[in-house]
Amino acid sequence: MSIKTLSGEALPERRGRGRRPAAEVRGRVVAAAAELLFEQGLPAVTFDKVAALAGSSKTTLYKWWPSAGALAAEAYFNRVEHTLEFPDTGDIEADLRTQLRAFVHLLAEEGAGTVIAELIGASQTDPALRAAFSAAYSRPRRDLAIAALQRARDRGQLRGGFSLDVIVDQLWGACYHRLVIPDEPLTVEFADELVRNALHGAFPAPR
Structure with missing residues (x-):
């Protein structure tokens, strides 16, 4: 049964x-x-x-599991892992846009935003949850993004001389910021603009 x-x-x-x-x-x-x-x-x-x-x-x-929080962290990752698969089409801008759109949709439309905000909040006082969240979710997600950016750099799509970790923080960190400080909406349009700004910058194009 x-x-x-x-x-x-x-x-x-x-x-x-x-x-x-x-x-x-x-x-x-x-x-x-x-x-x-x-x-x-x-x-x-x-x-x-x-x-x-x-x-x-x-x-x-x-x-x-050392705590219910640690179990919850693993359960969250297990639920969203397939949705957040990182594409590799050979076009880093398109791949980042696709992945970030999926992330934003998951947070804003599928109820994961409230869940992950609770997990992050509770991890501040639950060391077991914090360790599980890093091991099962945040560190693997960061590693996937950095690997994608490194492949793009190897293909000549990104220049050297800047931190790939910072690019990850700029993209996904900005989404988390709008999630926990909801002064502005978290939308796919915002995701697209993040990718555009991160890859092309705010300086005017050279003449």
Whole structure:
């Protein structure tokens, strides 16, 4: 018998009697945590609730995650990983625009903005969550972006002499800024302008 999520969808089917493979158990737990996280917010992700929804034991959760926050961080990344795949068409401007548009859409239209703001806020006082967020999400995302920029530099599409890390901060950091300080809207038009400004700059074109 399958377990229904909060939205009425079924988690992956459980096997019959006998010990389930660890990967299957972990997958069910992460899926259950993601369901609670996106439906009810970070406070709803407790070991009690996740274990009940996943049909697992709290002992198992304590064995794999140092805190519910760490589990929530992994669940967030698991939910958004496919959406945030980084394209590689050979055109860095188009690839950055596509990726940043997907990121903005995820934050502004698909409910991930509130979730990630909660995770970032809680990570300030939860070292386990902070470490998990960096290991499972923010560091891998940064590495993918830097790798894409480095490939573009190797192709001669970007000049040398500037920090690729700073370009990443300019692009994605600006999105996070508008997310947590909502004085201005977070839109795909904003994403396009970020890419244009980062790659072409604000100086007038040389004569």
